Amino acid sequence: MTLKRVVLSDPEELAAKACEIRKHVIRMVGAASSGHPGGSLSAADIVTVLYFNKMRIRPDDPTWSGRDRFVLSKGHAAPVLYAALAEAGYFPVDDLITLRRIDSYLQGHPDMNQTPGVDMSTGSLGQGLSAACGMAIAAKMDGADWRVYAVLGDGEIEEGQVWEAAMTAVHRKLDNLTIFVDWNGLQIDGPIREVKSVDHIGERFAAFGWHVIEIDGHDIPAIMAAIDEAQRTSGRPTAIVARTVKGKGVSFMENEAGWHGTAPKPEQVEAALAELEASRKGGVAQ
Amino acid sequence: MTKMIATRVAYGEALAELGGINSDIVVLDADLSGSTKTAGFASKYPERFIQMGIAEADMMGTAAGLAATGKTAFASTFAVFATGRAFDQVRQSIAAPGLNVKICATHAGLTVGEDGGSHQSIEDIALMRVLPNMTVIVPSDAVQTGWAVRIAAEQKGPFYLRLGRASVPTLYDEDADFELGKAKTLREGQDVTIIACGVMVSRALEAADRLEERGIRARVLDMHTIKPLDEEAVRAAAVETGAIVTVEEHSVIGGLGGAVCETVCSRAPAPVIRVGVADMFGKSGKPDELLEAYGLTVENISFAAKRAIEMKRA
Numbered sequence: 001m002t003l004k005r006v007v008l009s010d011p012e013e014l015a016a017k018a019c020e021i022r023k024h025v026i027r028m029v030g031a032a033s034s035g036h037p038g039g040s041l042s043a044a045d046i047v048t049v050l051y052f053n054k055m056r057i058r059p060d061d062p063t064w065s066g067r068d069r070f071v072l073s074k075g076h077a078a079p080v081l082y083a084a085l086a087e088a089g090y091f092p093v094d095d096l097i098t099l100r101r102i103d104s105y106l107q108g109h110p111d112m113n114q115t116p117g118v119d120m121s122t123g124s125l126g127q128g129l130s131a132a133c134g135m136a137i138a139a140k141m142d143g144a145d146w147r148v149y150a151v152l153g154d155g156e157i158e159e160g161q162v163w164e165a166a167m168t169a170v171h172r173k174l175d176n177l178t179i180f181v182d183w184n185g186l187q188i189d190g191p192i193r194e195v196k197s198v199d200h201i202g203e204r205f206a207a208f209g210w211h212v213i214e215i216d217g218h219d220i221p222a223i224m225a226a227i228d229e230a231q232r233t234s235g236r237p238t239a240i241v242a243r244t245v246k247g248k249g250v251s252f253m254e255n256e257a258g259w260h261g262t263a264p265k266p267e268q269v270e271a272a273l274a275e276l277e278a279s280r281k282g283g284v285a286q
Numbered sequence: 287m288t289k290m291i292a293t294r295v296a297y298g299e300a301l302a303e304l305g306g307i308n309s310d311i312v313v314l315d316a317d318l319s320g321s322t323k324t325a326g327f328a329s330k331y332p333e334r335f336i337q338m339g340i341a342e343a344d345m346m347g348t349a350a351g352l353a354a355t356g357k358t359a360f361a362s363t364f365a366v367f368a369t370g371r372a373f374d375q376v377r378q379s380i381a382a383p384g385l386n387v388k389i390c391a392t393h394a395g396l397t398v399g400e401d402g403g404s405h406q407s408i409e410d411i412a413l414m415r416v417l418p419n420m421t422v423i424v425p426s427d428a429v430q431t432g433w434a435v436r437i438a439a440e441q442k443g444p445f446y447l448r449l450g451r452a453s454v455p456t457l458y459d460e461d462a463d464f465e466l467g468k469a470k471t472l473r474e475g476q477d478v479t480i481i482a483c484g485v486m487v488s489r490a491l492e493a494a495d496r497l498e499e500r501g502i503r504a505r506v507l508d509m510h511t512i513k514p515l516d517e518e519a520v521r522a523a524a525v526e527t528g529a530i531v532t533v534e535e536h537s538v539i540g541g542l543g544g545a546v547c548e549t550v551c552s553r554a555p556a557p558v559i560r561v562g563v564a565d566m567f568g569k570s571g572k573p574d575e576l577l578e579a580y581g582l583t584v585e586n587i588s589f590a591a592k593r594a595i596e597m598k599r600a
Contacts, residue, residue, distance in 0.1 A: 065356070112354070112383050120354055121383040124374055130344045131379055133357075134351020137336060141312070141357075161375070164344035171339075 004188065005059060006088060008052045011220040017087065018220070019280050022249045023273055024096050030269035032100040035108070038259040040080035042184040042217070043151055050149055051084040051156045051225040059089035062116040068146050069119045069135045073128020074153035075109040076180065076261065082106050082115065090117035100258075126159025128152065129179065133168045136177040136237075147231070148178045155187030163208070169237040170209035177237040178230040184246035186257040199268040205239040217242025245276035249276050260263040289428070290453040293484075294392040296428035297449050298323025300435035301360060301390075305331045308439060312352055314344045314361045315339050316443045321451075322362040322392045342367045346375035346387070353385040358439055363389035364398075365407035365448060369414055380444050382419040388438040389414075390447040394424075395535035396580055397452040397485060397565065397573035403555050406568035412540025415447040415513045421466070422513040424448040424534075424542070426487035429458035430510055437466055448484060450535075452573045455488045457508075467511045469519040474501035478591045479523035482533040483542050486561075486582060490533050494588035504591055512542055517549045524554035529594035533587055535577070538562040557597035559590040 008014050022044050028033035051057070055068040070082045081101060086093045091105075098104035105114040109123030120131045132150040139146055152162065169177055181201055185192055192198045201259040202212040211233045223242070230238035248258070249252025250272040253264075262270055305311050305327050314336045319325040330334035331347055336352075338345040349359040361368070368391035369376065380387045391410065398406045415422045421443065425431040431449065438445040457472070464470060472487070474493050482490035487508045494504040505527055507519055523530055530550065532543035543560030550558050563580050577583060 009530075060374070069355075071351075120351065123378070124378040127347050127379050130347020131351035131354065133344075134348040134353070135355050136351075136357035137348065138312075138352050138357055141333065161341075161343040161347065164339075164341035165347065168338065168341070168344055168348060172336075208335055 005057070006052060014048055014052055014074070014220050016280060017052050018045045019121065019249070020277055021048055021080060021087060023276050024086070024278070025079045026250065026264060026269055026272045028079045028083065028096050028099040029263045031097045033263045034074040034100055035079055035263055036188065036261045037049040037079070037264065038246040038256070039153060039182065039184065040077045041248045041250060041253065042246045043077050043182045044080050045152060045218045045220055046180050046182065046223055046242060047084045048147045048283070049220060049227065051088050053224060054227045055149065057088070058147065059117065062090055066144070066146055069148045070130070071120045071128040071132040071150040072110055072122055073120065073150050074125065074156050075122030075128070077151070078110050080107065081118070085115070085126050093106065105251055106153060123151070125156045126161040129162055129165035130168070130175055132179070133165050133172070134176060136169070136174040137172055139176050140174070140189040141148065147176045152179055152181050154183045154185065154198055155192050156194070156221070157181065157198060157201065166205065166208045166210065173235050175234045178240065180240045180242050182244050183241055184244045186212060186246045186255065186260065188257065188260050190257050197220060202241040209236060211236050211238040212241060213238065214241045215243070217244035218248055249279060251275060289456040291428040291456055292451060292453045293425050293428060293431040293449040294451060296431035297390055297392070297435055297447070298326045300432040302326040302330050304435065304439050305334065308358065309358065309398050310358045311439060312336060312357045312359050312364065314345050314359060316342050316363040316367065318363050324362045339346045342372040343375045346372045347379045349387045350379035350383070350385050353387050358386050358388070360388045360390055362390045362392065364405060366393035366405055366409045369407060369410040373413055373427050377417055381419045384419045384443050386442055388445045388447065390435070390449060392449040393451045394448045395450060395485065396452055396568050396576040396582070397535060399451070399573045399576065400570050402570035403568040408563045408568060409540065410448060411512055411534070411536050411542065411562065412544065415545060417560065419444055420513065421445045423511050424483040425510055426484055426508050427454055427457045429456060429460060430464060431461055433464045434510070450485050452485065454485050457488060466486055467514040467592055469516040470508040470510065471505065473506040474510055475505035476527055477503045477596050478503040478531060479507060479527045480531045480533060480587060480591060481507045481509050481520070481523065481542065481546055483512065485535050486533040489582070489584050490587055492584045493591065496584060496588045497591055500545045502541050502591065502595065509542060512545055515549060517546050517553065520546055520549045521553045524550050524556035526542045528598040529557050531561060531587060531590045531594050533561045535582060536562050539565060557594050561587055
């Protein structure tokens with residue numbers, strides 16, 4: 001069986017895909033009665049643009065050596081990655097509902113040996129950027145033109161290893177590396193501003209020597225343009241600092257730290273799906 | 287005259303040689319390439335050497351990323367940093383996904399010497415052997431180190447090689463052969479078995495000589511592979527000699543002695559006396575002074591052997 005790669009170029013179509021992915025997230029986490037909906041929803045538009053527009057991938061050949069690599073450094077957002085991979089054709093959409101089950105290949109956090117399309121195992125925060133750097137270094141060594149993308153959480157960058165890796169990426173001029181910081185402003189214990197005041201994220205990366213682009217992380221044309229700009233940037237890595245809303249698309253989850261790692265109950269799943277469905281009928285989700 | 291070579295030196299030479307044979311090999315170091323001896327590889331293959339600076343956690347993660355693309359990544363720093371400071375990176379990014387990263391850690395144990403306790407890893411074997419997917423080798427001399435580096439490069443998956451700073455006697459001929467997970471029997475005996483690894487193997491042999499002078503015949507095993515452990519050799523030692531002494535430049539908790547005890551108690555109960563660093567940190571001093579101060583001496587091994595024999599008779 002050969003799967004046809006789905007490439008969407010119309011922002012409207014990408015928004016519709018992102019909505020489908022959000023619905024999967026809600027269904028998966030609801031069915032598992034556990035998981036992380038908030039940070040999955042905040043990253044949905046970014047992940048959608050990567051998998052359905054920008055990344056060079058072959059869903060029917062997940063280990064193709066020429067593929068672009070993706071590292072979900074904020075591994076707890078696994079549901080959004082799995083939803084995108086399933087929609088892209090890496091594995092059946094029907095399997096998404098097995099998330100976190102004892103016999104499932106969809107582990108609570110990404111496992112590269114179990115799930116087709118997962119390029120790096122993550123889960124312990126702060127480690128993904130180092131792995132992404134390693135991949136980007138390998139591409140440079142081999143003269144290969146594939147690129148590396150990573151998504152980090154804003155709370156995650158409290159981990160010191162992120163800044164070790166940030167230095168490595170600049171020192172080695174990894175212009176084939178693009179990261180997103182999903183700046184949804186919340187972490188488990190509350191607003192990041194109160195927990196550890198990680199303000200001025202763009203300035204921090206810029207001070208380390210990164211090319212920085214600040215965008216609205218739910219503005220699909222802006223995400224696309226930022227990735228294009230990153231691809232044109234030579235000599236240094238790009239950090240796309242994306243302002244996002246935790247729980248985006250489900251009003252009762254939006255900007256609520258409590259939905260970081262709490263699963264919706266069945267009636268909440270229904271309400272969330274209905275709201276997401278309605279948002280599509282009204283055009284691009286705002 | 288026995289040649290004295292540090293295992294870290296043999297590592298550096300083997301790595302530089304392998305670099306010419308296997309172009310997938312990349313080497314990472316955290317600002318210690320002169321000490322870990324990866325500098326030899328770096329000067330021959332600068333394009334495949336990645337200087338990470340003083341950032342061990344990032345080094346392990348970067349090695350994992352390189353391995354995820356098909357490289358064979360050798361990552362070196364001092365054992366105390368490789369396994370302690372970067373433990374979670376080794377666990378999550380290397381061991382759990384089973385990536386092809388070879389952690390070759392030097393300056394293990396007390397024989398680091400004057401730098402003192404902060405730099406003397408006495409717990410690294412325990413930390414590495416508890417990780418699923420991890421193979422753990424503690425070479426006893428330069429020849430065995432060369433083999434260990436080659437086998438690590440050949441086999442897929444995470445390896446931990448524990449190497450030393452100090453020069454140690456070369457025990458093996460250049461053409462000696464080793465097998466992963468198979469102890470090397472250096473001396474036959476029926477009264478007691480001394481199971482040693484790393485720099486302590488030569489002392490174990492000396493202790494066996496002393497014991498022989500008193501009519502005690504000790505079997506001596508060089509247990510270079512701590513994981514997977516040669517459980518059959520341990521079982522045979524327990525059954526055939528009835529008493530075991532383990533000797534390592536490591537805490538008596540969780541290292542070679544711990545591994546041997548786990549096997550002995552479940553497969554062939556017999557007295558085991560563990561010679562190693564008691565439950566305490568190291569300190570400054572000359573390597574030989576430290577081994578003496580912490581009881582890692584020929585005398586102590588001989589004494590432990592006699593005690594173990596008494597215990598089996600009791």
